[in-house]
Amino acid sequence: MDHQLLLIVGAALAIMIAASVFSRRTGVATPLLLVGLGIGASYLPGAPAIDLDPELVLAGVLPPLLYSAAVNLPVIDFRRNLRLISWLSIVMVIVSALVIGTVVYWIFPAISFPLAVALGAVVSPTDAVAATAIGRRVGLPPRVMTILEGESLVNDASALVVLRTAVAGLAATSSFSLGRTALEFGWAVIGALVIGGVVGWLTVLLRQRLDDPVLNTTISLVVPFLAYFPAEELHSSGVLAVVVAGLVTGALGSHRFSARDRQTQATTWTTFSFILESGVFLAMGYQVPELIDAAQGETSLGEIALLVLVVLVLLVVLRFGGLAVPALKDRYTDQNEQIRARLDQFEGHLDSMTPADDREDSRIGSARRRLARSRADVEFEEREPITARGFVTMGWAGMRGVVTVAAAQTIPAGASHRATVVLAAFLVALITLVLFGLTLPAVIRRMRFSPVSAKERHDAFRALLRQVGESAVDNLGPLESQTIDGEPIDPKLVAKLKDHILPRVLAGVREAPRFRPAVREQTLILQNRYLDEMRAALVAERSIGAYSSQTYRKVEAVLDDMERRLDLA
CATH class of the missing domain: 1.20.1530.20 (Na+/H+ antiporter like fold)
Known part of the structure; x- marks a missing residue:
């Protein structure tokens, strides 16, 4: 049997x-x-x-x-x-x-x-x-x-x-x-x-x-x-x-x-x-x-x-x-214009508010994220x-x-x-x-459905990748001000990162960078630092949903590939 x-x-x-x-x-x-x-x-x-x-x-x-x-x-x-x-x-x-x-x-x-x-x-x-x-x-x-x-x-x-x-x-x-x-x-x-x-x-x-x-x-x-x-x-x-x-x-x-x-x-x-x-x-x-x-x-x-x-x-x-x-x-009820009018009114209300403390500022920021998500839903x-x-x-x-x-x-x-x-x-x-x-x-x-053109998909991918890259730079601040274990970064390494390595990371280039063994550890730490911030920015942007799910998956795949290459470096 x-x-x-x-x-x-x-x-x-x-x-x-x-x-x-x-x-x-x-x-x-x-x-x-x-x-x-x-x-x-x-x-x-x-x-x-x-x-x-x-x-x-x-x-x-x-x-x-x-x-x-x-x-x-x-x-x-x-x-x-x-x-x-x-x-x-x-x-x-x-x-x-x-x-x-x-x-x-x-x-x-x-x-x-x-x-x-x-x-x-x-x-x-x-x-x-x-x-x-x-x-x-x-x-x-x-x-x-x-x-x-x-x-x-x-x-x-x-x-x-x-x-x-x-x-x-x-x-x-x-x-x-x-x-x-x-x-x-x-x-x-x-x-x-x-x-x-x-x-x-x-x-x-x-x-x-x-x-x-x-x-x-x-x-x-x-x-x-x-x-x-x-x-x-x-x-x-x-x-x-x-x-x-x-x-x-x-x-x-x-x-x-x-x-x-x-x-x-x-x-x-x-x-x-x-x-x-x-x-x-x-x-x-x-x-x-x-x-x-x-x-x-x-x-x-x-x-x-x-x-x-x-x-x-x-x-x-x-x-x-x-x-x-x-x-x-759906054919006889179009609510998008009504929703957009209410969102505009809500945005005006937020703009008129002046936060009295950090807690209120945090609540206003959360409200703006919900507003952005609602606008993205209408656009979707x-x-x-x-x-x-x-x-x-x-x-x-x-x-x-x-x-x-x-x-x-x-x-x-x-x-x-x-x-x-x-x-x-x-x-x-x-x-x-x-x-x-x-x-x-x-x-x-x-x-005869009309598919999204390859150019539109590519433009959306590049726009989202650029957006999460800029967000990572804004959140981490300039390279010159960053430290590793409390120590400032070597100015030569800063220059090399700014001119050669960091642009490739932010642009989603999958080629693993080459550098001297003496500065390998610091370079990997900094690259992973920017990669983590790009992931956080992607999560925040995905919660809003201004792009298609396919675009988010494609950018995530690029970041995943970069992470694996850095792990092997």
Whole structure:
């Protein structure tokens, strides 16, 4: 059995790698290839039956996948799109679950109402893996990508809370309480925010003190489970706790972790996520034939086909209908001018104030930073608006995947028509992956989004780099006034730094400077001093958000590269 297990794992890894390579060459999304290969593998002679425990997927696979995505999602982009993300991932998930449950119960009375709601809950969350993979390749606007990723992070928690309540209704004489669902959802959110925030903050402090790539990466692999299991034990949302922990880690880690730690962690999590995501999609395809056989014992193929068709139609209607609400609101309500007028009035009030002491001066400075952030938010809305083409693309990107597959199988085994509902959820996920996944590239190209030109990206990068460099110089003061261990710097070294080395540091030149061993230590200290100030300035500027997330990441990558070169010097 051990040899058979090793053979299965080895064959699965080989299929994942081959599918990824083929996907890059052909443009077909990797999840689609893996599902197809999984179905084909299940029909091979001697193919073993694999029973994938759904709790293993929910508790062992889903937390690290969500954590990896949350760490890499810029918090400022998440905050700016929070209104639309909340609408899609909370309101529309609950509405979809209830509407689908009601319609399915009405058309198929043999399926109890709690079970029908459970079906609606498991098919309501979208999976952005395939959509974002396609979007990056064919030029989907960054803001649309952020919304899809943010939605897929939060909607899993919403769906699982509704599913938990529906499953409880199955065990309690098939009763379903909307009030109980609301209370449980409220606690799920509050508990997850607290637990995830505390876990993320404490683990960042620990990893900052260790400053060891191996230990930090090991701790990062445990963080998702440190957030998930305590939240689940307290009957909160473990999934949402993991997302919060990831967002906190990503926000704090950008300036508390060393460049080496971030690079090691990024490589590890990219590899880990690739294996987990690919494995789930491969297993999804492998289990489809077995589920069909199980469902035929309680429902005819015609009824299953009708059930799948009804759910698919409802999902499409609800998806586009749900997106039409914010689209119409944005079209007929333009608040930017009103917000800008209020900001101008607030700025005038700040200008008229004269601080009486340092404490009041600090409060005014904090208010000015909030003002700058609010202005940057308005400029962001005007620079990257969500057009009608963006809403259409988001509607078409509503594919289902990992959560639907795993959550469907957690429905109690004793429930009547369970196999039918599980198979319907699998087929819905499979059809959405194939139908929307194969056509999404053509839809995106048809929308003809206008990408930011290479010149604009380069100009923004140079402007931000220059800004953080000037801020570092202003904060540290002139070189002549600086000391190292209380001793002034050699005038010759000052001249060399000002004329040759420091301009390269401030301009982000990645070439490691050469200097005499006699002054190596002092030069490295001064360069690291300026590099630290540039990082602090980048963090301050990122909190305002006047530039795009891509620009911040590019400047951070330059600073990381400079840090690594200085460490090796």
